[in-house]
Amino acid sequence: MAPDSFIEEIQQKQKIHDETSALTRYEVPLVTVDVVLFTVQDSRLKVLLIQRKSDPFIHSWALPGGFIHIGEHLVEAAKNRLAEETSVTDVYLQQLRAFGKANRDPRGRVITVGFYALVSAERLRPEAHANAEHLDWHCVTELPELAFDHRLIVDTALDTLEAHLETTPIAYQLLPKKFTLTELQRVYELIKEKQLDKRNFRKKIMASGMLKDTGETKMEGYHRPAQLYSFADTELKVMHAQPV
Amino acid sequence: MAPDSFIEEIQQKQKIHDETSALTRYEVPLVTVDVVLFTVQDSRLKVLLIQRKSDPFIHSWALPGGFIHIGEHLVEAAKNRLAEETSVTDVYLQQLRAFGKANRDPRGRVITVGFYALVSAERLRPEAHANAEHLDWHCVTELPELAFDHRLIVDTALDTLEAHLETTPIAYQLLPKKFTLTELQRVYELIKEKQLDKRNFRKKIMASGMLKDTGETKMEGYHRPAQLYSFADTELKVMHAQPV
DNA sequence: TGAATAGTGTCTTTCAGACAATATGCC
DNA sequence: GGCATATTGTCTGAAAGACACTATTCA
Numbered sequence A, B: 001m002a003p004d005s006f007i008e009e010i011q012q013k014q015k016i017h018d019e020t021s022a023l024t025r026y027e028v029p030l031v032t033v034d035v036v037l038f039t040v041q042d043s044r045l046k047v048l049l050i051q052r053k054s055d056p057f058i059h060s061w062a063l064p065g066g067f068i069h070i071g072e073h074l075v076e077a078a079k080n081r082l083a084e085e086t087s088v089t090d091v092y093l094q095q096l097r098a099f100g101k102a103n104r105d106p107r108g109r110v111i112t113v114g115f116y117a118l119v120s121a122e123r124l125r126p127e128a129h130a131n132a133e134h135l136d137w138h139c140v141t142e143l144p145e146l147a148f149d150h151r152l153i154v155d156t157a158l159d160t161l162e163a164h165l166e167t168t169p170i171a172y173q174l175l176p177k178k179f180t181l182t183e184l185q186r187v188y189e190l191i192k193e194k195q196l197d198k199r200n201f202r203k204k205i206m207a208s209g210m211l212k213d214t215g216e217t218k219m220e221g222y223h224r225p226a227q228l229y230s231f232a233d234t235e236l237k238v239m240h241a242q243p244v
Numbered sequence C: 001t002g003a004a005t006a007g008t009g010t011c012t013t014t015c016a017g018a019c020a021a022t023a024t025g026c027c
Numbered sequence D: 001g002g003c004a005t006a007t008t009g010t011c012t013g014a015a016a017g018a019c020a021c022t023a024t025t026c027a
Helices: A003-014 A019-025 A074-086 A150-167 A181-192 A198-208 B003-014 B019-025 B074-086 B150-167 B181-192 B198-208
Strands: A030-041 A044-051 A065-067 A092-099 A110-118 A135-139 A211-218 A226-231 B030-041 B044-051 B065-067 B092-099 B110-118 B135-139 B211-218 B226-231
Touching: A030 A074, A030 A092, A030 A150, A030 A181, A044 A074, A044 A181, A065 A074, A074 A092, A074 A110, A092 A150, A110 A150, A150 A181, A181 A198, A181 A226, A198 A211, B030 B074, B030 B092, B030 B150, B030 B181, B044 B074, B044 B181, B065 B074, B074 B092, B074 B110, B092 B150, B110 B150, B150 B181, B181 B198, B181 B226, B198 B211
Parallel strands: A030 A110, A092 B092, B030 B110
Antiparallel strands: A030 A044, A030 A065, A044 A135, A092 A110, A211 A226, B030 B044, B030 B065, B044 B135, B092 B110, B211 B226
Protein backbone atom coordinates (compact mmCIF):
# COMPACT_ATOMS: atom_id res chain seq x y z
CA MET A 1 0.00 0.00 0.00
CA ALA A 2 1.38 3.41 -0.92
CA PRO A 3 2.33 5.55 2.07
CA ASP A 4 0.09 8.42 0.97
CA SER A 5 -3.10 6.46 0.77
CA PHE A 6 -2.13 4.64 3.93
CA ILE A 7 -1.68 7.91 5.78
CA GLU A 8 -4.95 9.09 4.39
CA GLU A 9 -6.70 5.99 5.54
CA ILE A 10 -5.16 6.23 8.98
CA GLN A 11 -5.99 9.89 9.27
CA GLN A 12 -9.50 9.13 8.23
CA LYS A 13 -9.68 6.48 10.89
CA GLN A 14 -8.21 8.75 13.52
CA LYS A 15 -10.95 11.33 13.13
CA ILE A 16 -14.19 10.86 14.88
CA HIS A 17 -16.99 12.57 13.07
CA ASP A 18 -20.00 10.94 14.64
CA GLU A 19 -21.18 7.85 16.36
CA THR A 20 -20.79 5.67 13.33
CA SER A 21 -17.22 6.60 12.63
CA ALA A 22 -16.38 6.05 16.28
CA LEU A 23 -17.86 2.63 15.95
CA THR A 24 -15.91 1.55 12.93
CA ARG A 25 -12.62 3.08 14.01
CA TYR A 26 -11.74 0.97 16.97
CA GLU A 27 -11.18 -2.69 17.45
CA VAL A 28 -12.51 -2.50 21.00
CA PRO A 29 -16.09 -2.48 22.25
CA LEU A 30 -17.54 0.99 22.78
CA VAL A 31 -19.70 1.94 25.73
CA THR A 32 -22.92 3.87 25.87
CA VAL A 33 -25.50 4.65 28.52
CA ASP A 34 -29.25 4.39 27.96
CA VAL A 35 -31.88 5.77 30.28
CA VAL A 36 -35.41 4.51 30.84
CA LEU A 37 -37.08 7.63 32.19
CA PHE A 38 -40.43 6.99 33.84
CA THR A 39 -43.12 9.43 34.82
CA VAL A 40 -46.81 9.30 35.67
CA GLN A 41 -49.05 11.35 33.40
CA ASP A 42 -52.83 11.13 33.15
CA SER A 43 -52.83 8.17 35.54
CA ARG A 44 -50.55 6.21 33.21
CA LEU A 45 -46.99 5.05 33.67
CA LYS A 46 -44.98 6.46 30.78
CA VAL A 47 -41.51 6.18 29.30
CA LEU A 48 -39.68 8.90 27.42
CA LEU A 49 -38.64 7.85 23.91
CA ILE A 50 -36.77 9.58 21.10
CA GLN A 51 -37.42 9.02 17.45
CA ARG A 52 -34.15 8.29 15.71
CA LYS A 53 -33.08 10.63 12.92
CA SER A 54 -30.37 8.40 11.46
CA ASP A 55 -29.60 4.81 10.61
CA PRO A 56 -29.68 2.21 11.90
CA PHE A 57 -33.29 2.01 13.01
CA ILE A 58 -34.05 5.39 11.42
CA HIS A 59 -37.48 6.67 12.51
CA SER A 60 -37.69 3.98 15.16
CA TRP A 61 -38.23 4.93 18.78
CA ALA A 62 -35.28 4.53 21.11
CA LEU A 63 -34.17 5.33 24.62
CA PRO A 64 -32.28 8.54 25.28
CA GLY A 65 -28.60 7.87 25.75
CA GLY A 66 -25.22 8.08 24.11
CA PHE A 67 -21.53 7.51 24.39
CA ILE A 68 -19.68 7.83 27.65
CA HIS A 69 -17.06 10.53 27.58
CA ILE A 70 -13.61 9.70 28.76
CA GLY A 71 -13.74 11.51 32.08
CA GLU A 72 -17.35 10.87 33.07
CA HIS A 73 -18.46 8.62 35.88
CA LEU A 74 -21.18 6.28 34.73
CA VAL A 75 -24.00 8.06 36.49
CA GLU A 76 -22.79 11.41 35.26
CA ALA A 77 -22.75 10.10 31.72
CA ALA A 78 -26.35 8.96 32.11
CA LYS A 79 -27.39 12.32 33.56
CA ASN A 80 -25.54 14.26 30.89
CA ARG A 81 -26.79 12.31 27.89
CA LEU A 82 -30.33 12.52 29.26
CA ALA A 83 -30.02 16.26 29.77
CA GLU A 84 -28.53 16.80 26.32
CA GLU A 85 -31.15 14.81 24.51
CA THR A 86 -34.23 15.67 26.51
CA SER A 87 -33.46 18.76 28.65
CA VAL A 88 -34.63 16.75 31.64
CA THR A 89 -32.44 17.23 34.72
CA ASP A 90 -32.52 16.39 38.42
CA VAL A 91 -33.95 12.94 38.14
CA TYR A 92 -33.56 9.93 40.39
CA LEU A 93 -31.18 7.56 38.61
CA GLN A 94 -30.40 3.94 39.30
CA GLN A 95 -28.29 1.53 37.30
CA LEU A 96 -29.92 -1.59 35.93
CA ARG A 97 -26.97 -3.53 34.52
CA ALA A 98 -24.80 -3.75 31.43
CA PHE A 99 -26.34 -5.03 28.20
CA GLY A 100 -23.75 -6.53 25.95
CA LYS A 101 -24.91 -9.04 23.40
CA ALA A 102 -22.26 -8.97 20.69
CA ASN A 103 -24.75 -8.17 17.93
CA ARG A 104 -27.00 -5.71 19.71
CA ASP A 105 -25.84 -2.83 17.50
CA PRO A 106 -25.55 -3.52 13.76
CA ARG A 107 -22.84 -0.82 13.42
CA GLY A 108 -20.39 -2.67 15.62
CA ARG A 109 -19.61 -3.74 19.10
CA VAL A 110 -21.40 -1.53 21.58
CA ILE A 111 -22.02 -2.34 25.20
CA THR A 112 -24.57 -0.21 26.97
CA VAL A 113 -25.13 0.42 30.64
CA GLY A 114 -28.84 0.76 31.32
CA PHE A 115 -30.33 3.08 33.92
CA TYR A 116 -33.82 3.77 35.02
CA ALA A 117 -34.83 7.23 36.09
CA LEU A 118 -37.89 8.67 37.82
CA VAL A 119 -39.29 12.14 37.49
CA SER A 120 -42.56 13.63 38.65
CA ALA A 121 -44.76 15.24 36.04
CA GLU A 122 -44.58 18.55 37.88
CA ARG A 123 -40.79 18.64 37.61
CA LEU A 124 -40.95 18.32 33.85
CA ARG A 125 -40.43 21.64 32.15
CA PRO A 126 -42.77 22.00 29.19
CA GLU A 127 -39.82 23.50 27.24
CA ALA A 128 -38.24 20.12 27.23
CA HIS A 129 -40.81 19.11 24.68
CA ALA A 130 -41.16 22.35 22.75
CA ASN A 131 -37.87 22.12 20.86
CA ALA A 132 -37.95 18.40 20.42
CA GLU A 133 -40.45 17.21 17.90
CA HIS A 134 -39.14 13.69 17.94
CA LEU A 135 -39.42 13.15 21.67
CA ASP A 136 -42.51 11.76 23.31
CA TRP A 137 -43.93 9.94 26.29
CA HIS A 138 -45.27 6.46 25.67
CA CYS A 139 -47.43 4.34 27.93
CA VAL A 140 -45.50 1.32 29.09
CA THR A 141 -48.46 -0.82 28.13
CA GLU A 142 -48.50 0.44 24.54
CA LEU A 143 -44.91 0.69 23.47
CA PRO A 144 -44.00 0.86 19.79
CA GLU A 145 -41.23 -1.31 18.37
CA LEU A 146 -37.98 -0.08 19.83
CA ALA A 147 -34.53 0.19 18.27
CA PHE A 148 -31.66 -2.10 19.21
CA ASP A 149 -32.41 -4.15 22.34
CA HIS A 150 -34.14 -1.23 23.99
CA ARG A 151 -37.26 -3.25 24.57
CA LEU A 152 -35.24 -5.61 26.75
CA ILE A 153 -33.84 -2.64 28.65
CA VAL A 154 -37.31 -1.22 29.25
CA ASP A 155 -38.61 -4.58 30.44
CA THR A 156 -35.64 -4.93 32.78
CA ALA A 157 -36.32 -1.44 34.07
CA LEU A 158 -39.95 -2.29 34.76
CA ASP A 159 -39.01 -5.43 36.68
CA THR A 160 -36.34 -3.61 38.64
CA LEU A 161 -38.63 -0.69 39.41
CA GLU A 162 -41.29 -3.05 40.74
CA ALA A 163 -38.74 -4.84 42.91
CA HIS A 164 -37.31 -1.58 44.26
CA LEU A 165 -40.79 -0.31 45.04
CA GLU A 166 -41.12 -2.91 47.78
CA THR A 167 -37.75 -2.29 49.37
CA THR A 168 -37.02 1.39 48.90
CA PRO A 169 -39.13 4.52 49.21
CA ILE A 170 -38.93 5.63 45.59
CA ALA A 171 -42.58 6.10 44.66
CA TYR A 172 -42.49 9.72 45.77
CA GLN A 173 -40.02 10.43 42.97
CA LEU A 174 -43.00 10.13 40.65
CA LEU A 175 -45.22 12.47 42.68
CA PRO A 176 -45.33 16.16 43.59
CA LYS A 177 -43.77 17.10 46.92
CA LYS A 178 -47.18 16.97 48.56
CA PHE A 179 -49.56 14.23 47.56
CA THR A 180 -52.61 12.34 48.74
CA LEU A 181 -52.65 8.71 49.77
CA THR A 182 -54.87 7.94 46.82
CA GLU A 183 -52.29 9.41 44.45
CA LEU A 184 -49.56 7.35 46.09
CA GLN A 185 -51.68 4.22 45.79
CA ARG A 186 -52.17 4.93 42.06
CA VAL A 187 -48.40 4.91 41.58
CA TYR A 188 -48.08 1.56 43.31
CA GLU A 189 -50.94 0.14 41.28
CA LEU A 190 -49.46 1.36 38.00
CA ILE A 191 -46.06 -0.16 38.69
CA LYS A 192 -47.38 -3.42 40.11
CA GLU A 193 -50.08 -3.57 37.45
CA LYS A 194 -52.74 -4.65 39.89
CA GLN A 195 -55.35 -3.05 42.09
CA LEU A 196 -54.67 -2.71 45.79
CA ASP A 197 -57.05 -2.60 48.71
CA LYS A 198 -57.33 0.94 50.04
CA ARG A 199 -57.39 0.00 53.72
CA ASN A 200 -54.53 -2.49 53.53
CA PHE A 201 -52.45 -0.09 51.50
CA ARG A 202 -52.91 2.76 53.94
CA LYS A 203 -52.25 0.50 56.91
CA LYS A 204 -48.95 -0.61 55.43
CA ILE A 205 -47.77 2.77 54.23
CA MET A 206 -48.59 4.50 57.50
CA ALA A 207 -46.91 1.71 59.49
CA SER A 208 -43.73 2.13 57.46
CA GLY A 209 -43.25 5.64 58.81
CA MET A 210 -42.29 6.92 55.36
CA LEU A 211 -44.90 9.66 55.33
CA LYS A 212 -45.38 12.92 57.15
CA ASP A 213 -48.77 14.59 57.38
CA THR A 214 -48.42 18.15 56.08
CA GLY A 215 -51.66 19.25 57.74
CA GLU A 216 -52.84 20.58 54.41
CA THR A 217 -55.67 19.22 52.33
CA LYS A 218 -56.39 19.02 48.65
CA MET A 219 -59.78 19.72 47.12
CA GLU A 220 -60.54 18.32 43.74
CA GLY A 221 -64.14 18.04 42.69
CA TYR A 222 -67.29 18.08 44.79
CA HIS A 223 -66.35 15.71 47.55
CA ARG A 224 -64.43 15.38 50.76
CA PRO A 225 -60.91 16.86 50.52
CA ALA A 226 -57.90 14.61 51.00
CA GLN A 227 -54.98 15.00 53.40
CA LEU A 228 -51.69 15.93 51.80
CA TYR A 229 -48.56 14.01 52.81
CA SER A 230 -44.89 14.39 52.09
CA PHE A 231 -42.03 11.95 52.51
CA ALA A 232 -40.66 11.96 56.03
CA ASP A 233 -37.00 11.31 55.41
CA THR A 234 -35.58 14.37 53.77
CA GLU A 235 -32.25 12.59 53.48
CA LEU A 236 -33.81 10.17 51.07
CA LYS A 237 -35.07 12.99 48.94
CA VAL A 238 -31.69 14.10 47.73
CA MET A 239 -30.62 12.33 44.63
CA HIS A 240 -29.20 8.98 45.48
CA ALA A 241 -25.46 8.98 44.91
CA GLN A 242 -24.62 5.38 44.16
CA PRO A 243 -21.10 4.05 44.00
CA VAL A 244 -20.22 3.25 40.41
CA MET B 1 6.09 15.47 10.87
CA ALA B 2 7.83 13.28 8.31
CA PRO B 3 5.58 10.64 6.75
CA ASP B 4 7.90 7.82 7.74
CA SER B 5 7.92 8.56 11.42
CA PHE B 6 4.22 9.30 11.26
CA ILE B 7 3.53 5.91 9.75
CA GLU B 8 5.77 4.36 12.32
CA GLU B 9 3.94 6.08 15.12
CA ILE B 10 0.57 5.12 13.75
CA GLN B 11 1.66 1.54 13.24
CA GLN B 12 2.94 1.53 16.76
CA LYS B 13 -0.37 2.82 17.99
CA GLN B 14 -2.28 0.34 15.93
CA LYS B 15 -0.60 -2.58 17.62
CA ILE B 16 -1.93 -3.76 20.90
CA HIS B 17 0.80 -5.44 22.87
CA ASP B 18 -0.80 -5.69 26.26
CA GLU B 19 -3.39 -4.16 28.49
CA THR B 20 -1.42 -1.02 29.12
CA SER B 21 -0.87 -0.17 25.49
CA ALA B 22 -4.51 -0.80 24.80
CA LEU B 23 -5.36 1.62 27.57
CA THR B 24 -3.20 4.47 26.38
CA ARG B 25 -4.02 4.07 22.74
CA TYR B 26 -7.65 5.00 22.62
CA GLU B 27 -9.60 8.04 23.63
CA VAL B 28 -12.61 5.96 24.53
CA PRO B 29 -13.38 4.03 27.72
CA LEU B 30 -12.32 0.40 27.60
CA VAL B 31 -14.37 -2.43 28.99
CA THR B 32 -13.32 -5.36 31.12
CA VAL B 33 -15.12 -8.11 32.99
CA ASP B 34 -14.27 -9.16 36.53
CA VAL B 35 -15.53 -12.29 38.21
CA VAL B 36 -16.11 -12.89 41.90
CA LEU B 37 -15.91 -16.67 42.04
CA PHE B 38 -17.27 -18.17 45.25
CA THR B 39 -16.87 -21.63 46.61
CA VAL B 40 -17.28 -23.37 49.95
CA GLN B 41 -14.13 -25.04 51.28
CA ASP B 42 -13.53 -26.30 54.81
CA SER B 43 -16.89 -24.83 55.87
CA ARG B 44 -15.82 -21.35 54.80
CA LEU B 45 -17.11 -19.14 52.01
CA LYS B 46 -14.16 -18.32 49.80
CA VAL B 47 -13.31 -16.09 46.85
CA LEU B 48 -10.75 -16.81 44.18
CA LEU B 49 -8.09 -14.09 43.89
CA ILE B 50 -5.08 -13.63 41.65
CA GLN B 51 -1.89 -11.95 42.70
CA ARG B 52 -0.96 -9.32 40.12
CA LYS B 53 2.36 -9.67 38.37
CA SER B 54 2.50 -6.16 36.93
CA ASP B 55 1.75 -2.55 37.74
CA PRO B 56 -0.46 -0.97 38.79
CA PHE B 57 -1.12 -2.71 42.10
CA ILE B 58 1.74 -5.12 41.49
CA HIS B 59 1.68 -8.00 44.02
CA SER B 60 -1.80 -6.96 45.16
CA TRP B 61 -4.63 -9.44 45.03
CA ALA B 62 -7.25 -8.89 42.36
CA LEU B 63 -10.28 -10.53 40.82
CA PRO B 64 -9.83 -12.70 37.75
CA GLY B 65 -10.96 -10.85 34.64
CA GLY B 66 -9.79 -9.02 31.58
CA PHE B 67 -10.71 -7.19 28.44
CA ILE B 68 -13.76 -8.06 26.43
CA HIS B 69 -12.94 -9.21 22.93
CA ILE B 70 -14.75 -7.63 20.06
CA GLY B 71 -17.04 -10.54 19.26
CA GLU B 72 -17.78 -11.85 22.72
CA HIS B 73 -21.09 -11.59 24.48
CA LEU B 74 -20.65 -10.25 27.99
CA VAL B 75 -21.21 -13.57 29.71
CA GLU B 76 -18.91 -15.32 27.30
CA ALA B 77 -16.21 -12.81 28.03
CA ALA B 78 -16.58 -13.45 31.74
CA LYS B 79 -16.46 -17.22 31.22
CA ASN B 80 -13.47 -16.98 28.91
CA ARG B 81 -11.36 -14.64 31.04
CA LEU B 82 -12.12 -16.80 34.07
CA ALA B 83 -11.13 -19.96 32.21
CA GLU B 84 -7.95 -18.40 30.84
CA GLU B 85 -6.77 -17.07 34.15
CA THR B 86 -7.89 -19.81 36.48
CA SER B 87 -8.71 -22.91 34.38
CA VAL B 88 -12.10 -22.95 36.08
CA THR B 89 -14.97 -23.73 33.73
CA ASP B 90 -18.67 -24.59 33.91
CA VAL B 91 -19.60 -22.21 36.66
CA TYR B 92 -22.90 -20.51 37.40
CA LEU B 93 -22.49 -16.88 36.32
CA GLN B 94 -24.65 -13.88 37.08
CA GLN B 95 -24.04 -10.25 36.28
CA LEU B 96 -23.84 -7.76 39.14
CA ARG B 97 -23.66 -4.43 37.33
CA ALA B 98 -21.18 -2.12 35.64
CA PHE B 99 -18.58 -0.36 37.77
CA GLY B 100 -17.44 2.81 36.14
CA LYS B 101 -15.99 5.47 38.38
CA ALA B 102 -13.79 7.56 36.10
CA ASN B 103 -10.66 7.05 38.20
CA ARG B 104 -11.04 3.41 39.16
CA ASP B 105 -8.03 2.39 37.03
CA PRO B 106 -4.93 4.60 37.26
CA ARG B 107 -3.88 3.60 33.72
CA GLY B 108 -6.89 5.21 32.10
CA ARG B 109 -10.59 4.96 31.64
CA VAL B 110 -11.75 1.42 32.21
CA ILE B 111 -15.30 0.37 32.90
CA THR B 112 -15.75 -3.12 34.24
CA VAL B 113 -18.78 -5.36 34.26
CA GLY B 114 -18.82 -7.39 37.45
CA PHE B 115 -20.09 -10.94 37.69
CA TYR B 116 -20.41 -13.35 40.51
CA ALA B 117 -19.88 -17.05 39.94
CA LEU B 118 -20.54 -20.15 42.00
CA VAL B 119 -18.68 -23.42 41.85
CA SER B 120 -18.77 -26.43 44.11
CA ALA B 121 -15.50 -27.57 45.62
CA GLU B 122 -15.90 -30.98 43.98
CA ARG B 123 -16.03 -29.43 40.52
CA LEU B 124 -12.69 -27.71 41.05
CA ARG B 125 -9.88 -29.59 39.36
CA PRO B 126 -6.78 -29.55 41.53
CA GLU B 127 -4.74 -28.79 38.37
CA ALA B 128 -6.28 -25.40 38.32
CA HIS B 129 -4.05 -24.58 41.24
CA ALA B 130 -0.97 -26.58 40.28
CA ASN B 131 0.23 -24.30 37.49
CA ALA B 132 -0.87 -21.11 39.10
CA GLU B 133 1.28 -20.07 41.97
CA HIS B 134 -0.29 -16.67 42.26
CA LEU B 135 -3.85 -17.85 42.53
CA ASP B 136 -5.55 -18.60 45.81
CA TRP B 137 -8.83 -18.92 47.66
CA HIS B 138 -9.47 -16.36 50.37
CA CYS B 139 -12.10 -16.40 53.07
CA VAL B 140 -14.60 -13.61 52.50
CA THR B 141 -14.21 -12.67 56.15
CA GLU B 142 -10.45 -12.25 55.87
CA LEU B 143 -9.78 -10.58 52.57
CA PRO B 144 -6.49 -8.85 51.88
CA GLU B 145 -6.37 -5.37 50.35
CA LEU B 146 -7.60 -5.66 46.80
CA ALA B 147 -6.48 -3.88 43.65
CA PHE B 148 -8.58 -1.22 41.92
CA ASP B 149 -12.17 -1.11 43.27
CA HIS B 150 -12.30 -4.87 43.54
CA ARG B 151 -13.27 -4.71 47.19
CA LEU B 152 -16.43 -2.85 46.18
CA ILE B 153 -17.14 -5.49 43.57
CA VAL B 154 -16.71 -8.31 46.11
CA ASP B 155 -18.98 -6.54 48.60
CA THR B 156 -21.59 -6.03 45.91
CA ALA B 157 -21.31 -9.70 45.00
CA LEU B 158 -21.84 -10.74 48.61
CA ASP B 159 -24.93 -8.56 48.94
CA THR B 160 -26.32 -9.78 45.64
CA LEU B 161 -25.61 -13.40 46.45
CA GLU B 162 -27.43 -13.09 49.76
CA ALA B 163 -30.41 -11.47 48.06
CA HIS B 164 -30.53 -14.10 45.32
CA LEU B 165 -30.32 -16.87 47.90
CA GLU B 166 -33.82 -15.98 49.10
CA THR B 167 -35.41 -15.76 45.70
CA THR B 168 -33.61 -18.31 43.52
CA PRO B 169 -32.43 -21.85 44.11
CA ILE B 170 -28.71 -21.21 43.70
CA ALA B 171 -27.24 -22.70 46.87
CA TYR B 172 -26.86 -26.09 45.21
CA GLN B 173 -24.30 -24.54 42.86
CA LEU B 174 -21.95 -24.57 45.83
CA LEU B 175 -22.63 -28.21 46.73
CA PRO B 176 -22.00 -31.63 45.24
CA LYS B 177 -24.86 -33.12 43.24
CA LYS B 178 -26.01 -35.05 46.27
CA PHE B 179 -25.87 -33.35 49.62
CA THR B 180 -27.36 -33.51 53.09
CA LEU B 181 -29.73 -30.98 54.59
CA THR B 182 -27.07 -30.05 57.11
CA GLU B 183 -24.64 -29.27 54.31
CA LEU B 184 -27.25 -27.13 52.59
CA GLN B 185 -27.95 -25.30 55.83
CA ARG B 186 -24.21 -24.56 56.23
CA VAL B 187 -24.22 -22.84 52.84
CA TYR B 188 -27.14 -20.66 53.84
CA GLU B 189 -25.50 -19.83 57.15
CA LEU B 190 -22.21 -18.90 55.50
CA ILE B 191 -23.84 -16.56 53.03
CA LYS B 192 -26.26 -15.00 55.49
CA GLU B 193 -23.55 -14.87 58.14
CA LYS B 194 -25.88 -16.06 60.86
CA GLN B 195 -26.95 -19.32 62.42
CA LEU B 196 -30.27 -20.81 61.44
CA ASP B 197 -32.65 -23.02 63.38
CA LYS B 198 -32.45 -26.56 62.06
CA ARG B 199 -36.18 -27.29 62.27
CA ASN B 200 -37.30 -24.02 60.73
CA PHE B 201 -34.74 -24.34 57.96
CA ARG B 202 -35.83 -27.85 57.04
CA LYS B 203 -39.49 -26.89 57.18
CA LYS B 204 -38.96 -24.04 54.75
CA ILE B 205 -36.68 -25.89 52.36
CA MET B 206 -38.91 -28.94 52.17
CA ALA B 207 -42.00 -26.76 51.69
CA SER B 208 -40.35 -25.01 48.74
CA GLY B 209 -40.25 -28.25 46.78
CA MET B 210 -36.71 -27.54 45.59
CA LEU B 211 -35.33 -30.84 46.82
CA LYS B 212 -35.65 -34.43 45.77
CA ASP B 213 -34.82 -37.28 48.14
CA THR B 214 -32.30 -39.55 46.42
CA GLY B 215 -33.02 -42.42 48.81
CA GLU B 216 -29.30 -42.65 49.53
CA THR B 217 -27.60 -41.86 52.78
CA LYS B 218 -24.25 -40.52 53.76
CA MET B 219 -22.19 -41.88 56.64
CA GLU B 220 -19.56 -39.66 58.14
CA GLY B 221 -18.32 -40.48 61.61
CA TYR B 222 -19.85 -42.62 64.28
CA HIS B 223 -23.41 -41.41 64.21
CA ARG B 224 -26.68 -41.65 62.41
CA PRO B 225 -26.27 -41.32 58.61
CA ALA B 226 -27.95 -38.42 56.81
CA GLN B 227 -30.31 -38.53 53.86
CA LEU B 228 -28.87 -37.32 50.56
CA TYR B 229 -30.90 -34.89 48.47
CA SER B 230 -30.52 -33.41 45.02
CA PHE B 231 -32.19 -30.43 43.42
CA ALA B 232 -35.56 -31.31 41.97
CA ASP B 233 -35.64 -29.07 38.92
CA THR B 234 -33.09 -30.37 36.50
CA GLU B 235 -33.90 -27.44 34.25
CA LEU B 236 -32.43 -25.14 36.85
CA LYS B 237 -29.25 -27.13 36.92
CA VAL B 238 -28.11 -26.17 33.47
CA MET B 239 -26.10 -23.06 33.43
CA HIS B 240 -28.35 -20.07 33.49
CA ALA B 241 -28.26 -18.34 30.12
CA GLN B 242 -29.14 -14.77 30.91
CA PRO B 243 -29.97 -12.19 28.27
CA VAL B 244 -27.14 -9.70 27.98
C1' DT C 1 -80.12 15.03 49.75
C1' DG C 2 -77.42 13.16 46.17
C1' DA C 3 -72.94 12.42 44.13
C1' DA C 4 -68.24 11.55 44.67
C1' DT C 5 -64.21 10.46 46.99
C1' DA C 6 -61.80 10.27 51.81
C1' DG C 7 -61.12 7.74 55.66
C1' DT C 8 -61.36 3.87 59.04
C1' DG C 9 -61.31 -1.55 61.94
C1' DT C 10 -61.91 -6.55 62.33
C1' DC C 11 -61.26 -11.13 61.20
C1' DT C 12 -58.68 -14.79 59.00
C1' DT C 13 -54.84 -16.84 57.02
C1' DT C 14 -50.07 -17.34 56.33
C1' DC C 15 -45.35 -17.26 57.40
C1' DA C 16 -41.33 -16.63 60.37
C1' DG C 17 -39.26 -17.66 64.57
C1' DA C 18 -38.59 -19.77 69.30
C1' DC C 19 -38.16 -24.05 71.34
C1' DA C 20 -36.65 -29.92 72.92
C1' DA C 21 -37.14 -34.69 72.54
C1' DT C 22 -36.38 -38.98 69.98
C1' DA C 23 -33.81 -41.82 66.31
C1' DT C 24 -29.87 -44.06 64.43
C1' DG C 25 -25.39 -45.45 63.82
C1' DC C 26 -20.72 -46.88 65.62
C1' DC C 27 -17.46 -47.30 69.41
C1' DG D 1 -24.42 -47.67 77.39
C1' DG D 2 -22.02 -43.51 75.48
C1' DC D 3 -21.32 -40.37 71.93
C1' DA D 4 -22.38 -37.72 67.91
C1' DT D 5 -25.35 -36.12 64.57
C1' DA D 6 -30.13 -36.75 62.12
C1' DT D 7 -34.77 -36.06 62.30
C1' DT D 8 -39.28 -34.32 63.69
C1' DG D 9 -43.89 -30.81 65.60
C1' DT D 10 -46.10 -27.18 68.36
C1' DC D 11 -46.85 -22.71 69.84
C1' DT D 12 -46.64 -17.74 69.34
C1' DG D 13 -46.42 -13.26 67.13
C1' DA D 14 -46.32 -10.46 62.99
C1' DA D 15 -47.75 -9.30 58.65
C1' DA D 16 -50.71 -9.78 54.59
C1' DG D 17 -55.13 -10.09 52.67
C1' DA D 18 -60.35 -10.13 52.48
C1' DC D 19 -64.02 -7.30 53.49
C1' DA D 20 -68.08 -2.63 54.27
C1' DC D 21 -69.45 1.23 56.35
C1' DT D 22 -69.16 6.23 57.82
C1' DA D 23 -67.38 11.13 56.84
C1' DT D 24 -67.01 15.28 54.28
C1' DT D 25 -67.57 18.47 50.71
C1' DC D 26 -70.33 20.99 47.20
C1' DA D 27 -74.00 21.24 43.82
